[in-house]
Amino acid sequence: MTDPKKSPSVSIQVERNQSASIGDQIYASLRSSIHEGILQAGSRLPSGRALAAQLGVARGTIRVAYDRLAAEGLIYGAGSAGTWVSSKLPPMPSEHEEILDRPLAVFTRPYSSAPLPFQVGVPANDAFPxxxxxxxxxxxxxxxxxxxxxxxxxxxxxxxxxxxxxxxxxxxxxxxxxxxxxxxxxxxxxxxxxxxxxxxxxxxxxxxxxxxxxxxxxxxxxxxxxxxxxxxxxxxxxxxxxxxxxxxxxxxxxxxxxxxxxxxxxxxxxxxxxxxxxxxxxxxxxxxxxxxxxxxxxxxxxxxxxxxxxxxxxxxxxxxxxxxxxxxxxxxxxxxxxxxxxxxxxxxxxxxxxxxxxxxxxxxxxGHFLRHLRQMKDLYYDRRAHAMTCLRKTFPMIEGSGLGLVAFLPETANDVMLVSAAREQGLAPSALSPWYSNATNAKQGLILSITNLRADNIAAACASLSDVIAAHIKA
Ligand SMILES: Cc1ncc(COP(=O)(O)O)c(C=O)c1O
Incomplete structure (x- = not known):
């Protein structure tokens, strides 16, 4: 049996004169190793630093490849505990599905299913008239x-x-x-x-x-x-x-x-x-x-x-x-x-x-629309206040915004990886950094919708998110 705590050796060939960029080659190679089971579910990946040294590339190149894999739910970062292949891998897409799905992967998933806690862009599912x-x-x-x-x-x-x-x-x-x-x-x-x-x-x-x-x-x-x-x-x-x-x-x-x-x-x-x-x-x-x-x-x-x-x-x-x-x-x-x-x-x-x-x-x-809007404002106001109270300890820099909260994270955090780890726990916050056009301006943070935080799930959702953060952000 393989020891999951040990980073597996990863065999990646990088061709500098190929038309695909080095980053794309690394991403594609890791991706197919995961899908083919060479990198097993639940196993640990080499650190960005180690892999960069092994391949003779910049650490940023590895980070981008890891971010892409995290956005697809294939890996997640656990802060100082390293980067891991997800234990529950999403179904392997056929070549055809992959082509159709890829542009959507970074945005508002999951589609056509009941909204998850913190999922941005969707109203309260329990309050639809x-x-x-x-x-x-x-x-x-x-x-x-x-x-x-x-x-x-x-x-x-x-x-x-x-x-x-x-x-x-x-x-x-x-x-x-x-x-x-x-x-x-x-x-x-x-x-x-x-x-x-x-x-x-x-x-x-x-x-x-x-x-x-x-x-x-x-x-x-x-x-x-x-x-x-x-x-x-x-x-x-x-x-x-x-x-x-x-x-x-x-x-x-x-x-x-x-x-x-x-x-x-x-x-x-x-x-x-x-x-x-x-x-x-x-x-x-x-x-x-x-x-x-x-x-x-x-x-x-x-x-x-x-x-x-x-x-x-x-x-x-x-x-x-x-x-x-x-x-x-x-x-x-x-x-x-x-x-x-x-x-x-x-x-x-x-x-x-x-x-x-x-x-x-x-x-x-x-007049139902105006009535509905009034009810939603009251409901969301209460849900936001409650969420703010639950999350303030975890996120000292948290602010109300629209129908949710924006929690700013230290520069060293990786919000895309965090989102992927949170998804493993059935939560759907969004990463702030992809909202920036220019990566050098990008701030790390989480966008947290409060619309689907109800009395029966809010405490567990906030506690679970806090656990994910604690595991990922170094003290
Ligand atoms: C800023 C912003 N504009 C527009 C929309 C969506 O619009 P629609 O669903 O009507 O296309 C969203 C949805 O999340 C949004 O965040």
Whole structure:
């Protein structure tokens, strides 16, 4: 029997003249050794330092390879106790699955399963208004039966667009005509539509540093060059953006509650941002992912609500306020762009699922949505306070942000490895460092959603996370 405490010898061939980088070769070699059982589940890996010396490469190269394997759940770091092959390996993907899955691995897993404690981006599973929603959906299915064979309005159902426009007037102070509203499958489709409407390929875009990784990927896929702009307690550092990339076409921002750090864009920065966009004929893309769902005080009005609003494309979503499983969001297009947006919806990106649209329209019209938001604010406020109390000892540097907490870790920590170790314990925090575009700016930390910390799981979840941290962070 092999002694699990002893690091196995690892045989890796590195070819310096291959087209694959050395880091990629090391990652691929370790990965296949794990899948083939050469490196057994539960066994210890050589330290980064030892492997780097063995292969004659920089320690950082090994660290990146280990981070990638950790993100796939194949290994985890146990601080001073070393790096280990996971005891429960995820099923080995077939070649075909691997190709499909790889871009998703770093983001919001697990998909299509009950949310785990600390899982970011999902509302409270136990507080979804399922009874009312089932009733509304049943009615919507019957209403939809009257038009089984017609084309639906590609902008979205007129009744829903009218409801969204009235809701935005009250809750986000946006004055817009329902015809400026375009229903989408969520924020991501709204962003895609926007990038197409602006014919943004080849241009530069400001992106908050740190900022939503899928936003960054969308900009890159659409052919833009991302300019990471720092964020501080007043939100995006607009002055830095103006110095670094004055001619950018787009500033992609989360002004209400910065994702992931939580700051609200200060009034001076709002003015400066709008002034810059107006002067440069640039566009501000407002990612209003939490809408008015702000746990402390009242949400500030949307950027798209005041002077300069004609330069703002406001994107909202029902993913956080209701559920991402609905697959519904919306864009408020400035009047000058509405025609372009509508043309794209008609040709390429029509609004999704008419039945869900009809159901949510009734949900809004009958006042259930506002009631639900009020209940969620109270619930999340209590859950966050409780989690803060439980976790403060483990994380001296912990702050409230959006629907969760951000726990900053010492620079020497490895948040990606920690996340992988936490996943082994059935917890799903997110690592902060991948939210930075520029690795040299990256801070180590955990993003901890409180939405699914209930009375019956919060103490155990916090204790288990504290144990993971204790095992990984050297005193
Ligand atoms: C900053 C930010 N914007 C947008 C979204 C998601 O939007 P959607 O599910 O509507 O695509 C998320 C989800 O986590 C997010 O964190």
């Amino acid at each position: 399922s009874k009312i929603w089932e009733r509304m959906r049943a009615r919507a299915v019957r209403a939809d039966a009257l038009s089984y064979t017609t084309y639906a309005d590609p902008r979205g159902e007129p009744g829903l667009r009218a409801q969204i426009a009235s809701h935005l007037a009250v809750s986000r102070q946006i004055q817009c005509h329902p015809d400026q509203i375009i229903v989408t499958s969520g924020y991501r489709q709204g962003l895609m539509l926007t990038l197409m409407a602006l014919q943004a390929s080849g241009h530069r875009a400001w992106l908050e540093e740190p900022g939503y990784p899928l936003g960054r990927l969308a900009l890159e896929l659409a052919g833009l060059t991302v300019e990471p702009i720092a964020v501080d307690a007043e939100g995006l550092c607009v002055e830095e953006g103006i110095v670094r990339a004055p001619d950018a076409l787009i500033a992609l921002v989360t002004p209400g509650q910065q994702a992931p750090l939580g700051a609200t864009l200060s009034s001076k920065r709002r003015r400066d941002l709008l002034r810059w966009a107006t002067a440069q004929n640039a566009w501000i893309v407002e990612d209003d992912y939490l809408g008015e769902l702000q746990l402390d005080g009242h949400a500030t009005p949307a950027l798209a609500s005041g002077d300069g609003a004609e330069r703002v494309i406001h994107i909202g979503t029902f993913s956080k306020t209701m559920s991402p499983s609905l697959g519904l969001g919306f864009v408020v297009a400035p009047k000058s762009l509405t025609e372009k947006f509508v043309a794209i919806t008609a040709v390429m990106l029509p609004a999704p699922n008419r039945t869900t649209q009809l159901a949510i329209a009734e949900f809004l019209a009958d």
